[in-house]
Amino acid sequence: MVTPIDPTSAAFLLAENRRMPMHVAALQLFETPDGAGRDYPRRMFEAMSDVPRVAPLFRKHPRRSLALAGQLAWHYDDDAEFDLGHHVRHAALPRPGRIRELLDLTSRVHGTRLAWDRPLWESYVIEGLRDGRVAMYTKTHHALVDGISAMRLMQSVLTTDPAQRGMPAPWAERPGTSRSRAERSLADVPASALRTALGLSAEAAGMPAALVRTLNKGLRNETSAISLYAPRTMFNQTISGARRFAAQDWPIARLRAVGKSSGTTINDVVLAMCSGAVRRYLIELDALPETTLVAMVPVGLNARDSHLASADGGNAVGSVMCRLGTDLEDAADRLMGIHGSMRDGKQALASMTPAQIVAMSALGQAPAILAPLLRMQGLVRPPYNLIISNVPGPRTTHYWNGAKLVGSYPVSIPINGMALNITCTSYDTQMAFGLTGCRRTVPHLQRLLTHLDDELAALEQATGVS
Structure with a gap:
């Protein structure tokens, strides 16, 4: 499936170069649930990687389209093309595992561009903090989300209930949730939006x-x-x-x-x-x-x-x-x-x-x-x-499958x-x-x-x- 890219998102893509990667990111810190064990970071990574189907937002990347006279358009990877293992990664900090080492790793990863030939996001589950916490760094191209959208996306998989389990990964397609704009047909557009269009x-x-x-x-x-x-x-x-x-x-x-x-x-x-x-x-x-x-x-x-x-x-x-x-x-x-x-x-x-x-x-x-x-x-x-x-x-305090979110940067x-x-x-x-x-x-x-x-x-x- 190919869809046109709106002008704002296209501008973020075209402005990008090696010196100026155009992705936003979040660094989150989680306290592990009571009795989680030393292998919790690995199990968290496996849960983030065990996704039956990835949401459309996380399967699209830019491509020049002949049908649109060479303009940039979103191409959506199907299940055979998409490689979740490229996007969800497991990393460990060197000793002594201070916040300093975590910030150094974040600095290095944040300076690396996202390749256009794959969907424009990556996430790292990071272990090795000496206080036992687990970090998660996720970056997404600004052509896909702004800061508010990214915040809402991360919130959507958290809960205020520490006992709740079965929370999905942020990139998992969830039944009953709204489809991406690219998948909406004209019949789905509310009357207020049509009135807005008529008022242009x-x-x-x-x-x-x-x-x-x-x-x-x-x-x-x-x-x-x-x-x-x-x-x-x-x-x-x-x-x-x-x-x-x-x-x-x-x-x-x-x-x-x-x-x-x-x-x-x-x-x-x-x-x-x-x-x-x-x-x-x-x-x-x-x-x-x-x-x-x-x-x-x-x-x-x-x-x-x-x-x-x-x-x-x-x-x-x-x-x-x-x-x-x-x-x-x-x-x-x-x-x-x-x-x-x-x-x-x-x-x-x-x-x-x-x-x-x-x-x-x-x-x-x-x-x-x-x-x-x-x-x-x-x-x-x-x-x-x-x-x-x-x-x-x-x-309020939020959790992901019992892990308490204690910091979001x-x-x-x-x-x-x-x-x-x-x-x-x-x-x-x-x-x-x-x-x-x-x-x-x-x-x-x-x-x-x-x-x-x-x-x-x-x-x-x-x-x-x-």
Whole structure:
């Protein structure tokens, strides 16, 4: 079966090169069930590999189609073509089996591209942690899923019941679940979607006005989907294909207390932690610019149109260009500046339809792609300096066949000219930060974890949180 690839997914495929693999990933930590035995990691791997049939999302890969005049299309492997053993792997850490060794392995595997001649995903069951936990690293091409879809997909095979068994692997086809979009016929499309399709002309008619509003805000250095005032920084260079990954989590209660005391949101506090940490890091390296850094903050459109992002995959992402206030010394001033910037950005998006948000966001990100292609990097200002995103996750403890999920850390995508990506995921009572950077361009990446911790303490002190 062959189906066309939507423009957003095609863009992720075409933008990819050896220096810029375009897959997202998650690193999960599980505590083994009581009495599981030393062979539990092997049995977990076998359970992940024992799948009667793989879901369509995990059987498709891109191919040029003669029927579509050479355009990219999804080709679906049948049972004879598909090799699950290539995608599900068993790995072990070298001694002493610290988190350091786990992060080193994650860094190396994350820097390797997914081959187009096979479905675009891999998963590793990893044993050898000296505390007995089992890790699972899963990467999936961004052409298949965005962060929200990936989170929902992983959640779909977890349960809040520690006694429940028989939970499938994330890639297993499950009876009664919704089919992928590629398998839906026109008769399956709900009436609301048809009404949306019939309203495309109205959206197109509103596009010029949305463009004018977005450009006006950009020219006035106000928050919108376009930034015209980001400074040049050490992050805005051509990157290599090697990656370094660092991760840590903090209690959500601490972030919530700062937000409550200051009248801001948890996402504002996350951005303020990142702002202060990056500021400290750049000061250490004598590389802090005089004007504020700008972060591209992805926003999931499913918040406004829930059918756009789901466990079936797909991409539904817009963006806000947030001024981080790295030119300000006081932590509280940075937090309030970020709060105002994000509020303005959300108000700007609220006046647009989802299609207009996607179009304006693509326009804002175009310079990040075009400058390297045209070899103009370093000659023009970057459209933003780094990427910071926050993907909501489960609010309660979850299990997979009795194994308790104790940590879930996002591993994301640095892009050419944007060597640092900070992605956060909430899980249970914790906010997990995953920092992914170019190994050459962002030295001593793990120092940012110390700075994040210091910055949260500074925010607590600045906002009067005891």
